[in-house]
Amino acid sequence: MKIIILGAGRVGQSAAASLVSEHNDITVIDTDAERLRELEARHDLRGVVGSGIEPAVLAEAGARDTDLLIACAAQDETNLVCCKVAQMLFAVPQCIARVRSGGFADGSALLSREGFAVDHILCPEDSLVRYIAKLVQYPGALQVREFAGGRACLISTRARAGAPAVGQEIRRLRQDMPEVGVRIVAIYRRFADEPDRFVPCDGATCIEPGDEVFALAATECVPQVLAALRLRPGLAARPVRRLMLAGGSVVAERLARQLAQETGRFQIKLIEPDAQRCTALAASLPEEVLVLQGELADEDLLAEEGVEEVDFFLALTDDDENNIMASLLAKRMGVRRVLALIHRHAYAELMHGTQIDIALTPAQAMLGELLAYTRRGDVQAVHSLRRGVAEALEIVVRGERKSSRVVGRRVEDLPLPPQVHMGLIVRGLPDLQASAAADPAAPAPEPEVIIPRSHTVLESGDHVVFFLPHKRLVREVEKLFRVSAMFF
Structure with missing residues (x-):
């Protein structure tokens, strides 16, 4: 696929790196020539210096035969105008724009072909808020990724000694919890003086304390799976009630507003050093959110506000160093769980496995939305994992036995590829095309989450979720599930 990316900032660089690794033809436009040279030196792509709203620059970048434009420059206005110019003058078939403003949404008349000609809006801040809200919902999870419209989840967590499933073979989890639909798809194990190592999983694989375990399960089963991997028998999970947000960034503001909508559930404190920003936040946020002025790493302030009783401390400023230091201090003072927002990929790598429980990179939180638009076949959802190395993929089975390599065939x-792990199948989800032609009065069947066995037969319309430890395996999976008129 030929793709133009406008903007070589953090989001643009992350998108370019991921898409280049999938053998796409990438051209990046930016006004900073030095930044483009550095990007060209690291990746197999082409840089074009200039403004993305100028027709001549888009023409030089190859807009006439481009399949996809991703506009992720710093300014919303630049991204929207670039998409309109690309559609009007070069008939680019698909345009994606990063827009921070809350006044735009997919389906809006402003984004139609008569408007700014944007097929899909990306908002990193909204992606982060949605993702962090899931981490608040599931205490103990390091990652939570949704599939099949929220009916299934991929979670990762750190296994703790004494939990029922820890120290046991994976097959015991199935035997001890037969009513729970779950599949362990990957384990990353810690080794001395080296990075975590991927451990292929089968029924005989033993879960050891300290393992980072990835599991696919029906959404309603997630609390039970987390308990089996983290809690001693008889103990109940402690829900998140008290949160402390360090920094009054856009992400922190939107997260506080969303969580405060659940009246009475959370106690939220937000610390911001700038007096004017504090005033603005106090005026705009619900009264359930307590806004405090002070330095994020002020030990006395944190002690006065009872940081040791906080369930979840989230450092959400735009400064990586401040987030790291505030998180480490909060952890030292007794916070059970800390999250640091880290924009630099290299810093996030360094924080993995330290006292910071979750080092979250904004670009990784929204990269899945972007990747789903670049994939072949009927890919519904893509989630980048393990800092871009691994991936979880949801594909819809299409066609019939004569046109598909998978319909009517058993999993075995x-x-x-041997390393690809089919985690689960969601059967009975409504198909938008079929639903339009169906009788609206007919009751829709309840979707079923299936843990596939060797004898399970795939049906057209199934949503299949895979775990892939290496992104290079993606094309093989997509090719297998592609419908072909010539296949018999």
């Missing part, structure tokens, strides 16, 4: 007969 599918020519999948």
Whole structure:
């Protein structure tokens, strides 16, 4: 696929790196020539210096035969105008724009072909808020990724000694919890003086204390899976009630506003050093959110506000160093769980495995939305994992036995690469195309989450979720599930 990316900032660089690794033809436009040279030196792509709203620059970048434009420059106005110019003058078939303003949404008349000609809006701040809200909902999870319209989840967590499933073979989890639909798809194990190592999973694999375990499960089963991997028998999970947000960034403001909508559930304190910003936040946020002025790493202030009783401390400023130091201080003072927002990919790598429980990179939180638009076949959801190395993928089975390599075939007969793990199948989800032609009065069947076995037969319309430890395996999976008129 030929793709133009406008903007070589953090989001643009992350998108370019991920898309280049999938053998796409990438051209990046930016006004900073030095930044483009550095990007060209690291990746197999082409840089064009200039403004993305100028027709001549878009023409030089190859807009006439481009498949996709991703506009992620710093200014919303630049991204919107770039998409309109690309559609009007070069008939670019698909345009994605990063827009921070809350006044735009997919489906808006402003984004139609008569408007700014944007097919999909990306908002990193909204992506972060949605993702962090899931981490608040599931205490103990390091990652939570949704599939099949929220009916299934991929979670990762750190296994703790004494939990029922820890120290046991994976097959015991199935035997001890037969009513829970769950599949352990990957384990990353700690080793002395080296990075975590991927451990392939089968029924005989033993879960050890300290393992980072990835599991696919029906959404309603997630609390039970987390308990089996983290809690001693008889103990109940402690819900998140008290939160402290360090920094009055846009992400912190939107997160506080969203969580405060659940009246009476959370006690939220937000610390911001700037007096004017504090005033603005106090005026705009619900009264349930207590806004405090002070330095994020002020030990006395944190002690006065009872940081040791906080369930979840989130450092959400735009400064990586401040987030790291505030998180480490909060952890030292007794906070159970800390999250640091880290914009630099290299810093996030360094924080992995330290006292910071979750080092979250904004670009990674929204990268899945972007990748789903670049994939072949009927890919519904993509989530980048393990800092971009691994991936979880949701594909819809299409066609019939004569046109598909998978419809009507058992799982054990599918020519999948050995490392690819089919985690679960969601059957019975409504198909938008079929629903339009169906009788509106007919009751829709309840979707079913299936943990696939060797004898499970795939049906057209199934949503299949895979875990891939290496992104290079993506094309093989997509090719297998592609419908072909010539296949018999």
